Amino acid sequence: MNPFRLDSQVLEFVRQTESFSADLPPDPPLADIRAAYDRMCASFAQAHPAGLQAKNGALHAKNPDRVLAVRSYATPEAVPGRVVLYFHGGGFVVGGLESHDSICADLAAGGDVALVALDYRLSPEHHFPAALDDAEAAYEDLLDSHQRVIVAGDSAGATLAVALCLRLRAKGRPMPWAQLVIYPMLHPDFRRALGGPKQNAPLLPANSLEFYVSAYLGKTPGVITDPEIMPLAAREFSGLPPAAVFAAEADPLAQDSHDYAAALKESGVAVVLHAGHGLVHGYLRGRTVSDQIAMAFSAIVSSLHGFAHGGRA
Numbered sequence: 001m002n003p004f005r006l007d008s009q010v011l012e013f014v015r016q017t018e019s020f021s022a023d024l025p026p027d028p029p030l031a032d033i034r035a036a037y038d039r040m041c042a043s044f045a046q047a048h049p050a051g052l053q054a055k056n057g058a059l060h061a062k063n064p065d066r067v068l069a070v071r072s073y074a075t076p077e078a079v080p081g082r083v084v085l086y087f088h089g090g091g092f093v094v095g096g097l098e099s100h101d102s103i104c105a106d107l108a109a110g111g112d113v114a115l116v117a118l119d120y121r122l123s124p125e126h127h128f129p130a131a132l133d134d135a136e137a138a139y140e141d142l143l144d145s146h147q148r149v150i151v152a153g154d155s156a157g158a159t160l161a162v163a164l165c166l167r168l169r170a171k172g173r174p175m176p177w178a179q180l181v182i183y184p185m186l187h188p189d190f191r192r193a194l195g196g197p198k199q200n201a202p203l204l205p206a207n208s209l210e211f212y213v214s215a216y217l218g219k220t221p222g223v224i225t226d227p228e229i230m231p232l233a234a235r236e237f238s239g240l241p242p243a244a245v246f247a248a249e250a251d252p253l254a255q256d257s258h259d260y261a262a263a264l265k266e267s268g269v270a271v272v273l274h275a276g277h278g279l280v281h282g283y284l285r286g287r288t289v290s291d292q293i294a295m296a297f298s299a300i301v302s303s304l305h306g307f308a309h310g311g312r313a
Helices: 008-019 030-044 101-111 130-143 156-171 206-217 254-266 291-308
Strands: 053-059 068-074 082-087 114-118 148-154 178-182 243-246 271-274
Touching: 008 030, 008 291, 053 130, 068 101, 068 130, 082 101, 082 130, 082 156, 082 291, 101 114, 101 291, 114 130, 130 148, 130 156, 148 156, 148 291, 156 178, 178 291, 243 254, 243 291, 254 271, 271 291
Parallel strands: 082 114, 082 148, 148 178, 178 243, 243 271
Antiparallel strands: 053 068, 068 114
């Protein structure tokens, strides 16, 4: 059965991805979930593009008690004074600098831009707002040395990018130059896809969202009213930075991207929405095994290059 009409290459990407969790027992230990995720990510990783420089480092966030681990990427063509701050996906529970290393390297090289990937604190060891606090601290640190900071992320990392923009607006702080968000989770009712046509989407069935949200908050929530957790709880979005929003069609979170793009447009914010036809949640790492994913990744790189080099396109 292929109810989402995914092409054969995307289906193969799904099969390869799911193979790494096939042997996990019901309700596996968190350590086993993380280990399986890391093995899956490593299986799709590519060598860094030629000429790309990458190094581990730390941001001190103006706080001697909190050091933020980061990995920085840059090409010789990267424009000085401009940087992408990238937040990895993983439901706030899994992932880190290694899981998204290959993705970040290809984004930096393709966009000819300096990129800093943040190793923010994970749940359930660190509940909300720890990850968002880390995102804010990293942004403030980078803002001291860069005229333009673009915030970007995928999945939970995209949620953090949008939530950070809202927090900065509320504090009257300088806005990021732009935001690039890839299949984010944003809606206050994260269960809304249950019972709908996308509830059993591959790689992220709708009933798995409660696990991630509960781990992030330290409790099982109802409808969420805090926009720093689910940004579409905000009343309006004026003053936010221009955005490129990338959805995945076969994803219980697909409508979140559409709703966010519509809300930005209604508030007068420049936004471009890519619907992600025929794509699944987590598709970034499949860019070398699927022509359709490769095209989507190329569009992401193009948006990033446009934000970093001159205009906000």
